[in-house]
Amino acid sequence: MSFPHYGPCERLAEMPDDLVRFLALVGNEVMRARKKFPKPHGLMTALTEEVGEVAKALLDEPWSRVEEEAVQAAAMCARLALETDPTLTPLRTKRGVK
Numbered sequence: 001m002s003f004p005h006y007g008p009c010e011r012l013a014e015m016p017d018d019l020v021r022f023l024a025l026v027g028n029e030v031m032r033a034r035k036k037f038p039k040p041h042g043l044m045t046a047l048t049e050e051v052g053e054v055a056k057a058l059l060d061e062p063w064s065r066v067e068e069e070a071v072q073a074a075a076m077c078a079r080l081a082l083e084t085d086p087t088l089t090p091l092r093t094k095r096g097v098k
């Protein structure tokens with residue numbers, strides 16, 4: 001993991017409790033999703049689906065469902081950043097992106 005355009009990370013101990021809990025839940029969801037779907041193929045589609053579910057929950061469901069969907073969407077963002085989505089490699093190559 002590199003993320004060279006970011007500086008040093010804040011220490012977990014310095015983060016507010018609600019943020020630490022959210023990030024821990026995202027970590028749990030990443031591990032659950034990796035077990036269920038080990039390959040990162042299609043992560044962009046999965047992320048898009050989860051973002052749609054956040055929007056749906058925001059409009060029609062209790063706040064607890066918004067939180068659940070937000071964790072799932074954040075987990076897909078984390079996987080995408082850490083694992084990429086190989087299904088997009090041909091398109092990125094065609095567009096000249098490295």
Ligand SMILES: [Mg+2]
Pocket residue numbers: 050053069072
């Ligand atoms: Mg979902």
